[in-house]
């Protein structure tokens with residue numbers, strides 16, 4: 001397969017496995033045939049990490065593209081997630097089995113608990129059970145790495161059984177940086193991934209970003225992604241458009257100055273999705 005642009009390299013996780021330093025998001029990509037072409041385009045563009053979830057409806061497309069793209073399975077890194085209504089020993093296993101079936105894969109590279117579901121009355125018990133089960137899935141070779149998503153420090157403490165999550169995938173973008181979670185994870189060598197690294201288009205009208213994109217002669221998306229990378233965080237942008245897939249990989253060419261990083265780091269809260277891990 002011809003690779004159009006790829007400066008993606010790999011980061012070593014706390015369990016020794018390697019993960020690409022940028023990923024491709026597939027939330028809202030539902031139609032299997034269209035989704036298959038989109039994911040193939042992403043792989044052709046140079047993405048090696050594809051992010052899906054049991055609730056996205058994109059696992060079929062992702063699996064088809066992974067199995068038919070012509071690359072070795074070991075050249076691709078597939079993340080999927082167990083949804084918040086599937087926590088607990090039995091349900092999380094059923095969810096993993098369903099994901100493996102839809103993806104038509106023998107193993108998942110990274111399995112995440114999608115949300116802590118902190119409003120459920122017995123959520124602490126379910127989180128502990130789920131994390132224990134994840135540790136067994138890893139031992140059994142069904143998944144290579146295990147992690148969480150949308151976990152605040154107090155959620156991470158609940159699942160502490162001596163096996164540290166490899167990844168915490170959280171909302172992170174210009175205007176919403178969750179500093180406390182990021183600091184906590186980075187101190188514990190938990191890799192942070194940024195979902196909605198572009199703020200789901202809600203940053204496109206931001207005057208500061210418009211001016212900065214002009215200054216660096218690049219797109220707002222590239223500024224947003226370069227900002228994420230500057231925090232040693234792995235972005236997983238989503239786009240259905242091949243030009244934008246390639247454009248987004250150019251974030252590696254942008255080196256933001258210390259002054260501009262300071263402006264972006266100090267931007268007042270903006271483009272927050274409204275989804276909070278303690279209430280969603």
Ligand SMILES: NC(=O)c1ccc[n+]([C@@H]2O[C@H](COP(=O)([O-])OP(=O)(O)OC[C@H]3O[C@@H](n4cnc5c(N)ncnc54)[C@H](OP(=O)(O)O)[C@@H]3O)[C@@H](O)[C@H]2O)c1
Nearest residue numbers: 025026027051195196197198199200221237238239240244
């Ligand atoms: N763990 C979680 O709870 C969680 C939650 C949300 C998302 N995620 C994951 O994170 C991924 C990314 O987040 P997201 O999809 O919410 O948002 P995002 O990547 O921040 O933004 C996606 C939006 O930006 C547009 N876009 C992409 N590149 C662009 C560019 N260069 N110029 C202009 N517009 C551009 C896309 O439109 P087009 O497609 O038309 O280009 C799409 O509307 C998801 O797909 C999913 O895999 C995880």
